[in-house]
Each structure stands twice: as structure tokens, then as C-alpha cells.
Amino acid sequence: MSGHSVEDIKKSVKIYIGVFASLAVLTVVTVAASYLDLGSGEAFFLAMIIASVKGTLVAGYFMHLFTEKTTILAVLGLTFFFLITLMFLPYITFIDHPAI
Amino acid sequence: MSGHTDTHHEESFWRKYIFSIDHKVIGIQYGITALVFLLFGFTLMMLMRWQLAYPEQPMPWFGWLFGEEGIMLPEVYNSLGAMHGTIMIFLGVVPLAVGAFGNYFVPLQIGAPDMAFPKLNMSSYWCYLAGGIVMMFGFFVPGGAANSGWTSYPPLSDIATTGQTVWLFGMVLLITSSLLGSVNTITTIVQLRAKGLTWMRLPFFVWTQFITGFLLLLAFPPLEAAGVLQLMDRLAGTSFFLPSGLVVSGELLDVSGGGSPLLWQHLFWFLAHPEVYVLILPAMGIVGEILANNTRKPLWGYKSIVYASSFLGFMSFVVWAHHMFMTGMGSTISAFFQTTTMIISIPSVVILTAMFISLWGGSIRYNTAMLFALGFLPMFGIGGLTGLPLGIAASDIHLHDTYYVIGHFHYVVAPGTIFALFAGIYYWFPKMTGKVLNERLGKIHFWTSMIFINGIFAPMFIQGLAGISRRLWDGGISYAHATDTFYLNEMMSTSAWLLGLAQIPFIINLIISLKSGEKANDNHWEATTLEWTDAPSPPLPHRNFEVIPEVHRGPYEYSVPGSDKGFIPQSEA
């Protein structure tokens, strides 16, 4: 809520519609990209990049993160850091095995 | 905030004591349930210690419960061991430290009328109780309760008896409860601090609860995920944790394969390492409060311990694989985890050092609460110091999964955390009930506990150095390398039973003091924090304070030069 005036809100409706359109387009782009003949590594990164852009749009506009309070951003920053650790450290540990 | 004395209509017994949404009632519910579970978890261990001291000799009195001819069966031993660990940690200590003390005293210490979400608070308790009951149900299913250790490593746990499924369901409920609780604690601390209560004026206890809240919030969900995966393995026949080509008792296991046992270990320890700091941080918080109060001087280096605790909480997320050095870890990644483990020991050193230095120049009152708090310091010291060689992969080669590890962590959780919790009970009982616990019984409780608990755990280091593995049904008697140190088992077991007896004065104390103990005044210990200075004993139902206090200074303004009273309450203008 954070003190949106009526005008502000009307303006943001336009933004929401824009975000919606971008999300729809990006969805199609992802699917199209998956038919490209890419190596699995490239395909993965491309898909993740598109998904992250979409995710940022949702979180930034729909969830108002772009204008959110620092406390919340700090909590999410912390979470994000731990998320990255959780996602990749086990995997790095796995490939660093001397034997498989 | 309103000055009305009576805004409440009479509530039914159920609303008031059972389905209450008052944080104080919920705190007490948590406390009683957790104490019962602690006693139960301890009882399991007292039974197991018979088997360790006198392997394969029939147990007197209760033997028939656990196997033919009164000899406890190995599978029963494993069940009791796994349940002891689970109960002590998830049903005993955490609910007592966070659910009971956190719930009861965080709002009081920050000058809030209740937790931010009272209904959530109530559901968190009921989830916990449901989780506990489901866990207990495990004892009655075929094959008995979960028997793969509290760590539940697959493939063993994947192919274990039904008890493991029950355990997983119980865990899912307990995790849910913790998540609800931690959302509540953090929101309460951020949002409901009284006017003037800035971050650096928070009592240290509140800080520790705040950090603990984050550990629970962010570390538990991966275990919930892992629990779901293990449930799938057990119930839907998937093989998240099962590689291809397993042969169990001569039969090729009929699963698709392709999973990895190590995946579970990562997800489990991602929780379980932060979890151990969940066990210790609130304990440090309680000890901090009591030290300041009974030395009659401020905690030394308040800011540094706050920073150290926060750093400890942060680092605890990146050390987990020090439990997994022996899983064939490469040199790069083990270097990383060894380094983080060494780094994480530093904030503990900082905190302990600050606490020791706080004693200097104090005017120490030796009441029971203080004795337990003081006992905590060297005991945690022993436990923490013995964690260091475990954190180095090279020395962990010899010590991993031996009784050295058991000794290490019991020193931190039993004479460490449990003592701190006892200290908390003696310290805050007058506030919660309006009655003071009997000091004489308290001192008996302290000294006997102190002696016997060391009698149990100190010899474990010796056995661990000798290389005796943990989780052995016969205590390792048949191994050659146990020859020289096996005899210690008898003494350890005896100490454990005596420690059990030593709890009797405590239980009696709780009962008789509640009934006919000395009346406590509102600020029984002449403390400075809000729960003592602004709330009656016991605090007012449903709103804690007559008037929400305003805060003007730091938490431990004892013996301020120039003030004749000897202490200045936080709320004094």
C-alpha cells in the first residue's frame, strides 16, 4: 500500500499490463529457444536467464519489490544468498569427489 | 495501551488454558510439554545405558518390554537411540528454548502486549504437539519407532521399518510448527518493540531469539523438502536417495535407481548444523541475562557479542559439510568447509570471552539460577573446544562417529544448553508464577547434576580417542580396541542413573514451590529489563502491562556510578 495515491495507482495499472505482455512474450521466447539447437549447458543458461528476467518482473512489479522497504529486501537478500549456497555447494561438493 | 482495566469478558476454561491465544499461556503449554518430552527422552537413554554398561545381561524390572529374556534387542536399541536424539532436540530443547522461553519473554522484554500473530502462535503449539504425538505413535507400529539414527541416513532409512515413515510425518509437523513460530518471533521483534527500544538496547536474550528465528526460518525448509523426498522414496517407490544396483540381504532392490545417498546428507545437514546453533543461541541469551543480573553490572562488550552472535548465525549456513568429511570429499571443497568451521569457532570464543570478562569487577550473587548459568560457561567451553579437532578433516578421520563426537555435542547440549534452560527456569519462575523456587533444593539440584553429568560425558572423550564407534548395541565390547576403556561404561551409566535421581529435587521443587513457595514480588531479582520492572508477577493476562512502557536506556544498567539504587530500569525516564 505505502501511500499510493489514486493517480499513482492508475499509472501502475499501465505498468502491470505492460509486465503481463512482457511475461507472455518471454514465455513464448523460452519455448521457442528450447527448439534451438544448443548444447545442454547453453540451453540451461539461456532458459535460466529468461526465467530470471520473468521472475524479476513478477517480483519487482507485482510483488512491489522494486519499491519495498529495506528490511524486507535485506531478509530476501539473505535468503537469496543461502538459496544459492544450498543450490550449488552440494553440487560442487559432489564434483570435487576424488572418485566416482 | 488503553488504560481500561477490564475490556475482557469472562472466558471459558477452554479458551483460557487450552486453546488460548495468549503468548504466556502458549509459552507455558510449550514449557510443560517440552519438559515432559525431555524427561521421556532422558528415560530412553537411561534404559539404553543399561545395555551399554552390561551388554546382553537382562535388564531388571523393565527388561520384558524390550526383548526376550529381558535383553534389549539391537533393533530396539537403535530405535531408542534415534528417538532419544530426535526427542531431545526437536521435542525437548528447541520447544523449551524457543517455544517456551522465547514465546513467554520476548514480548515481555520488548514491551509488547502479545506476539504479532496470536492465532498463528496457537497453531504453532498445536502443530508441535501433533508432531510429538505422531512421533510417539512410532513406538507402536510394527518394527518399532524409527531406528536409523536421528540423522536418518538413506539407504538405511529408505528400507527401514514403518517407524521411519511415522518419523517423517512427525518431522513435517514439527518443521511446520517451527516455521510458524519463527515468522511470529521475527515479526514481533521487528514490529512490536516498545517506543525507544532501539536495536542496541534490546536485551541479549531477545537478540538470540531473533537470530534463532532466522535460523529456523531459513534452514528448516530444506529438511522439509528432504523429508518429502524420503517420504516419496518410502511410499511412492521413487529413488531419490537410492543408486542403481543395490542388493539388500541378497535381493536386488527393485527400484529405478539413479539417486544419491549424499543428497540427503546435504539437505539434512543444511538444517542440522544451523539447528545446533538454535540449541545454543537461546541458551547463551539466557545466560547473558542472568550473568548481568547477578554480577550487578552490564554485560561486557554487549555490542561485540551481538555482532558475534549475528555472525555466528550467518556462518552456520555454510559449514554443514563438516559432518561429511568421511564421505569421500575432495581437497578443494573440504578446505572450504574446514576454513568456515574454524571461522565459526571465533564468534563463540568472542561471546564466551565477553561473558568471562563480565564477571570481573562484579558483585556476584550465587543463587541457583546463577550457579547454573556459571556452570554453563566451562561446560560449553569443553564442548566447544572439542569441536575444533572435529572440524579438521585430518583429525576427524580418527574421531568421526566415535564417542568423541558424542562427548563433544553432549557437553554443549546437556551441561550446556540444558543447564542454561534450568538457569532460565530458576530465574524466571517467579515472574511466571509469582512464586520463588526453593533455593536449597535448587542448590542440591545444581551440584548433583553438575557432578553426575560430567561423570557421564567426560569418559566419552577417552572412549572416542580409543576409537569406539557410536550407536553400538553392545557398547563395542567385542572390539579389540575397546579392551582398555570399555570398563568406563559402567561408571558412565551409573552416573546417568544418578543424574536421573538428581532431577527429583527439581521436580519436587517445581511442585511444592508452585503450591506453597515464597511469594515473589514484581521485581524479584532487582533486574532492569521490562518484564521485571513494568509487569506484575505473573503478568496481566492478554496484555502483559498496565501501560505499555517506554524505553530510555540499554538493557543492563546495573551499578551505574552516581545512582544509589544500584540499578536503573530500562523504562525509567
Add this chain to the structure above:
Amino acid sequence: MLDILQKLGLPINVSVHGGEIDEVISLFHWLMLFLFIGWGLFFLYTLYRFSASRNPKADYAGVKSHVSSGLEVAVALIEFVILIGFALPIWANRVNDVPNKADGAEEIRVVAQQYAWNIHYPGNDGIFGARDVNLVDEESNPIGLDKSDPNAADDFTTINQLHIPVNKQIRIDLSSKDVIHSFFLPEFRVKQDAIPGMSIPLWFEATMTSEDYLETLVGSAREGKGFEIACAQLCGLGHYRMQGFLTVHSEEDYTAWLDEQAQLLLEEDDEDEWGDDDW
């Protein structure tokens, strides 16, 4: 410190690399002892000196010096010296420098299973035969050795009996058939989890034969009890009895033992043929 730890129960070390591990353990125990005694004395003194009766009025400021920060830094430094100077190199040596046959090491495979250690020797050709889980038969072929593989012809397995030569690097590739176990040789400072789906190498070199070791035990409570393999990871209800035996031979004795095993294998095969005819 090592003497003290050995008095306390640490078994003597009989492997080449074990000394380094003992050194790290000792260094840490020095640090621990030092901190414990230092702080312990300080603690006891404050308890005595600053009790309410002796010091009725507390001092608001307390300690003003910052010696303690120095102490904290010192602890951190010592930890890092041990870490970088000892711990990391030792571990790197353990996991990166695993020798193989070409380096002159004796290669053996150990396959753990619920409550037993299957030891797999490559036989005279020095090459391990293929294995197939479908061939596993608990009675006759616990590790599923594929007899149709020529390399498997001279392979032999033992249960719970590991024999190795002294003064020679031993490389063991460890795996498991069912659940996680942990291969632990206390006197050799060797421990490694056996994880199903993985084969993990470990290595060590014995400095003493079993015979010599038994001699050192004469007169002690352990007299007559040689080296053992312990299982260090909970693996089910028989975890406590998953005990193996390790015999360290002199070079000649080891060769003799190998020959003996090869002979046994031949006899077994003969018996099999006899059996077939009978049928």
C-alpha cells in the same frame, strides 16, 4: 601431548601417515588445554574474588583493557596456522595422492554389506574381474563376480579377513552393496565411508606386522587381540557386530598367503567340477 592422549586411550599408530594425524590431534589438544586452563583459572579467580561478600559494590565499567581482543586474534591465528600448515596438506595428500598399482601399491577392493566386509583380491594377474549385481548370491558369490570374465578367473574373495603386506602402500577401493558403512582401522588412522553407488579409494602403509604388534600387547589387557576393522556408521541392527580382521604380514608371508589362496581357489574349482559331474 601425544603421550597424554595415548595414556587416555588413543591407540598407538602403526601407519606411515598416522603420525601426521596424531600431530594435528595433539596440536589441537594443546590449544584446547591452554585455553581451558587459562580461562578456567581466570574464571575460578573471579568467582572467588568478586563474590558479593568480598566485593559488595560492582564496578560499572569492569575491564577496560582490550587484551582479550588480542587473545581472540591469537586463537584465530593458531587455528589458521594449524589449518594451513598441517590440516589442508595432510588431507590433500590423503585424497589426491592415492597411489595405484603403477606406483607400486597393492590394490584391494572392499565391498561392504550389511554386517560383513567382502575383501576382493585381483589374484595373480593383478586385474580385478568384472562384477554384475545380477550374479550376486549371498552364499557362493557375495560380490557378484562374473566368472565368465577371464580377469575374474584368479580373483578370490574373503569375508571379514583382510590380509596386507607390511611396508607397502595399500590402496583400497571401497564400495557398498546396500547401505552406508564406514571402514575404520583405529590403529592406522584410517576411516572412510562406504557409500552405495560410489567407489571411494583410500590408502595407507603399515609400519608393523601383526606379529610385532601382538608382541607389544603382551601383558596388557588386549593381549592376543590384533588389528580389526570396525564399522563406524550405523548400518542396521547388526552394526555392532560388523567386525572384520586385519592381518599385516611380512612380504614373504604375504606372498605365501596369496599362493595359498590361489591354491584354495583351484581346489574349489575342482570340487565344483566334481559336483557338476555328480549331478
Add this chain to the structure above:
Amino acid sequence: MEIPYNVEERQDTGMYNAKLGIWLFLASEVMLFGGLFSAYVFLRMGDITGTFASGSQELNVPLATFNTLVLISSSVTMIMSWVSLKLGDIKKFKLHLGSTLLLAGVFLVVKYFEYTAKFHHGIYPDTSTFFAIYFTLTGLHMIHILGGMVVIFYFLVPGSKMMKTEPERFTNRIETVGLYWHFVDLVWIFLFPILYLL
């Protein structure tokens, strides 16, 4: 006694309680799905037999694309319902919230067809690790959708009384429900490529 900052924002933090509460809850949800994603990464990278690549070939990309669009639309209607509420347009609010519920229903129906098609082909969670993680992830996601639907339904019908009694608090609640709903959408945005496209 009333709990402070239930409705109005606290000055120094700039938040009302539920706002922080829901974000903390979402943070824990991030870690929950993070655990599963971590499992996905771990298992996929260790997958020597290629069950992941071949498994995702079996999935129905057009249906999932459609479902992605459905969920995105539901996010938009969700936010529009909150906007309408802020503008005091109750009718539009109900329309938008109702559409959200409807779209969620469509998502589930499509998912139902996807699941049954798999079952018909004899594909179950125990078929391979890929399908194990596919069913687990999408199943858990569906549970989240269902949960969201229950809450949305509550505010649409029985809970909407509050709109008159405590309008501001009601708006806050819709905002928090919206945050949750967008999060569920966000999870799907990542699930879609990793399960269907890679």
C-alpha cells in the same frame, strides 16, 4: 488488547505486521523449493543414463505453455483485484478475484489431464528419477495452488464481510494473499523451463 500495527504501518519500519510476516513466510518457501531445486541440480548432474533429458521429452510442452500463460494471467487479475479495492471499486474487485480463482481452477484441470495422460502411459513417480522429481515438484506446487485457492475463496465469499467493517485491514489482507499468489506463479516460472524445456 489490540496488537499494534495490525492495520497501520509502524513509523520506523514502514510496514504493517502481516506484510513482514508474509515475506518471512515466503522466504521460507524460497528455501523449501530451493531444497527441491537443489535436489534437481544434484541428481541431474549425476545422471549418467540421461533419464532427465529423455524424460522431459515425454512431457507436453504446449499444455504447459498454456498453463504458464494461465498462471501469469491469474497473477495479473490478482493484482488488479487489489488495485480495484484500493480504488474502492468493490464490483471490479470481486470480478478480478473471481477470475483469479477461475484461472487457478483452469490450471488445475489442465494439470489433471497432464497427470492422467502420464498414468495412462504407465508413467509414475517410480519410473525414473526425472519423473520422481517431476511429480514431486509439480505436486507440491499444486498443493500451493490449492491452498491459495482456499484462501482466495475465503476472501471472496465468507471473509468479504470484513470489507465493510475494516476496509483497510481487508485491503492489507488481499495484498498479502496477492504476494503469496505471485510467489506461486514465480515458482512455476522456474519449474516450467527446468522440467519441460531442458
